[in-house]
Amino acid sequence: MKKHSSTVKRILDHIGHYKWGVLLSLCLAAVTVITTLYAPILIGNGVDLILGQGDVDFQGLTAVLKKMAVVIFITAVSQWLMNHINNKITYQVVEDIRTQAFRHLEVLPLRYLDSHQSGDIISRIIADIDQFSEGLLMGFTQLFTGVLTILGTLGFMFYVNGWIALVVVCVTPVSLVVASFIARKTYVMFKHQSETRGELTGLIDEMLGSQKVVQAFGQEKEAQKRFEEINDRLGKYSLQATFFSSITNPATRFVNGLVYASVGVAGAYAAVHGLLSVGKLSSFLSYANQYTKPFNEISGVVTELQNALASAARVFALIDEEPLKPEDKDAVDLKTADGRVDLEHVYFSYDPKVPLIEDFNLSVKPGQRIAIVGPTGCGKSTVINLLMRFYDVDKGRVKVSGHDIRHMTRRSLRANYGMVLQETWLKSGTIRDNIIYGKPDATEEEMVRAAKEAHAHSFIKRMPQGYDTVISEDGGNLSQGQKQLLCIARVMLCLPPMLILDEATSSIDTRTEIRIQKAFAKMMEGRTSFIVAHRLSTIKEADMILVMRDGHIIEQGSHEELLGQGGFYAQLYNSQFAAS
Secondary structure, eight states, X not given: OHHHHHHHHHHHHHHHTTHHHHHHHHHHHHHHHHHHHHHHHHHHHHHHTEEETTEEOHHHHHHHHHHHHHHHHHHHHHHHHHHHHHHHHHHHHHHHHHHHHHHHHHTSOHHHHHHSOHHHHHHIXXXXXXXXXXXXXXXXXXXXXXXXXXXXXXXXXXXXXXXXXXXXXXXXXXXXXXXXHHHHHHHHHHHHHHHHHHHHHHXXXXXXXXXXXXXXXXXXXXXXXXXXXXXXXXXXHHHHHHHHHHTHHHHHHHHHHHHHHXXXXXXXXXXXXXXXXXXXXXXXXXXXXXHHHHHHHHHHHHHHHHHHHHHHHHHHHHHTSOOSOOOOTTOBOOOXXXXXXXXXXXXXXXXXXXXXXEEEEEEEOTTOEEEEEOSTTSSHHHHHHXXXXXXXXXXXXXXXXXEEGXXXXXXXXXXXXXXXXXXXXXXXXXXXXXXXXXXXXXXXXHHHHHXXXXXXXXXXXXXTTGGGOEEOGGGTTSOHHHHHHHHHHHHHHHOOSEEEEESTTTTSOHHHHHHHHHHHHHHTTTSEEEEEOSOGGGGTTOSEEEEEETTEEEEEEOHHXXXXXXXXXXXXXXXXXXXX
């Protein structure tokens, strides 16, 4: 319940940024309610002017009808303006929250992103916020007017006849008890529904990204089974949420019937004994309908608000995740690194219970080419993550140009690295957009030269619109090798003082790889380079080869030195070239 109230408070804080719009909406709601409730009095007055056959006060009736026309016009205009303002406030609040969530996503540590399904995160930012917006809009459009209608109707009923109004007040608590019961039940069910919907989105996202693998291993039935299990749970929670929320209408209609019958009986008794005119009785019956109608609407709003609160809680949970450690106020802005890199007594593990890198030491001089090799899971890519400060070390320190990277801005550190990974990433847009991604102000000549050096120019020219060819998300209409060539071209265009090549030619044919290696050799001249490779033939020219196993450097030296030692590196190298 504490979390529930916290979510409501945060929503109100966001709405508070538009307090003048809310106040104007409340004023318009009040005008709408007052004019709507004034209409039954005019109707009652009109009924009392029709005394019998041939006994009608047409002059008075005409005046009443003119008043009614003005009242109806004011009601329509104020209601239209109120709905327009409510829509604007709702979608501005939703835009603010979604922007805040995405902005926070940009500063979340990779540790969080690696440990959560991307589909679930997407579901929070899109589906959950959409659910929240629907509930908030309904709350604005119906909750304000509903509450004011109830209060206003009571006021008018007390004005017409206090005793009959007291009868209505005595029956009212039944509606409140029903609404409270439904609210408690629906929140829990809608919370489960939102969580399971996120889980289902995560599974679908996972299956779409790996459909070829699923089909290659014949796991379609297993994937279908997992989908059906989650989908069944979602159906169960949705059914329970719908069941409890659907109790609202019949329950409130039952209360409405009680109120209307009570007013009818009490009003008829008063009219028979001359305490109430027929016109005022008709006004009272109209008020009885108007009084009970908001309870139907508010009960429906309460149900939607429970769904909205459950969805909002998941979004706020994302926003509350601890962001990246803030940079020091006096953080160094690294302009141009000189290429010196030192790792001193570094300890790091993704899971505190599972040690990975322990007491890792490395000193790299400017312009050196450092190759990192070793079996899968030995920590090669982890070293790259630490160099780029995607993760911070647990103990020890990483220094670039003599400065601890924890005391320099992340942006300036990463701007000094050019990185080509085994896992390529391209954004939706043109080939041109992707190549100049790291250097938006590059000239056409610079871009084409980078593409030629990456041996990508020839296949780009064969594309329908050349450099202006639009590629789909993550380069879906390109081969894996072509995507990797574009990523290489992107780095060649920037040419920062330090390079990281993590299996950079893994998806390229051998002939093109030889050409790319020559381009890399030219690119690496005078630049500190870190090369992660499984194909040991690609690292023979490295100044130093680090052989890693279980997070430790077990051997280091040049290619010839390591072969001469006949150790682990020699075994790895010979295993790759045993046939030859």
